[in-house]
Amino acid sequence: MKFIILILLMLLIPLNDTMANDKMAEDHTLTLNEEEIKQYAYPFIGTPFINEDKLHYLIEDLNEKVYKDPINAEFDEMGEIIQEKSGIELDENKFNTLFRTSFYAGDDMEIEVPKQPIQPRVDSELLAEISVQEMGSFVTTFKQSNVERTHNIGLASEAINDYVVFPGERFSFNEVVGERTEERGYMRAPVIVKGELAEDIGGGICQVSSTLYNAVDLKGIQIVERYAHSRSVPYVPPGRDATVSWWGPDFVFENMYNQPILVRAKADDGKMIVTIYSSDRVEYASDE
Template identity: 65%
Template sequence: MHAFILSFFLLTAQAANAPQQLTVTDQGEAVEKIELEQYGLSYLDNLFINQDKLKILLDELDKKISVEPKNATLNKTGEIVEGKPGIRLDKPKFQTLFSSSFYKDKPKKIEVPTKSNYPRVDTELLAEIKEKEIGHYVTYFKKGNKERSHNIKLATDAINNYVVFPGEKFSFNKIVGERTTEKGYKKAPVIVKGELAEDIGGGICQVSSTLYNAVSLKGIKIVERYSHSRSVPYVPPGRDATVSWWGPDFVFKNMYNQPILIRATSVDGKMDIGIFSSDAAELHSSK
């Protein structure tokens, strides 16, 4: 576990309107100066802490030291890859230490308290929900179209191993994210107002459409889905789900009493999506 040190220096300079920028380092090194007096309420002779400024400090410090946990996943052979816990600022402990230091006359270094941030999907949960396939769908594409195949692979990787908990919604746009050249997406054919054109991320509608057909189950509620303005060759008419970052999204809700796992692959012109869950999975609610 990394140790984070925060240096407090009691200075007499005029209080700023916002906390000074923080620089947090690990390996026991000190961070940049923070003037405690700027967190006082000046009209009360600094007898009380300005809670608004302290909240900004807490949020900024949390962002700088936080390490996101990694969920357990399945590799290409179906074996479980164990997840890893992350760390976060222990805000209640920090506030106690901050208040104690605020009212003392001497500068003081304190170790910033952290706490473990455990992944939502651990090995035990993944082992339980990976066995029973409840939905499956396959589509095909021309692997010779390298740009389109590349985009399909990126979007497939983004949704692979994703777990949707009971009552949660899955948003394709949110999970896959914006399709940009910075993320590796390339220009490929897309349908715009009934006409073929080229745009960044062309081809990913095949991923969303394959997923739509895979989750067309009794325990899945389709919340948002739009069809293309013309038929597409990879799914039957009316069975597609077009998506666009600034436009349509594909959203569904897990109505089962158990989490569901999305397993998606894109290899040699074959787009394959399986939906898995626990043996105990059953319809939980129709709302």
């Protein structure tokens, strides 16, 4: 009975940090030695068994250590394409095989944690191909003297710039731009709340979503979700706006073309410009 209680108590001990001292070379290579591997055994006498819960936490921890986001190809300020970069993640299948083989082998063995590349969504070849034909464009203006609002418009424009929407894929403004917070650089600026002017974090980004809405108003783009402000706004004609809020309305559209579309957005010199591009082979499915 005491032996069983001892086992249960040891199972409740959280994953210790001995593995945090892995040998990490300048190329971020991680290794596990035999002593580190054997700590993931149940405290049974005789043939060892792997504690799968602890191994699961180990895999999560290793992936956090090696993970690196891929970077999509994009345009620089001169219009030249910046090459994409692959990301890195833990090769879980290979790691599981190596870990279990080493664990049950019982000899002096060291594992080099296996990694695999993560390919970016957009490479330079694709970006070059879908930036050929202009599909639509729209321009709105804003007062640069309103520094906070101008700043927010610039941040949201950068978030949607060079974004690629693949055939059949939906674009969500809130998902792509993300939450508008002070931590992410957004500032307090005028917004419309229930028909009244107020100030809130991220004020001004509705001009970005509204400009985008007018630019993607094309026969091959299906507007899935759009909401109008509770009062007219000065930067677009009546009924041509698209209000957004992190905890409320979103602007969503779906690409119905046979090719990806590219969103180019820029806020400069008092102008908010959104232009939509695609391949010279772009077609709307209903035209076939």
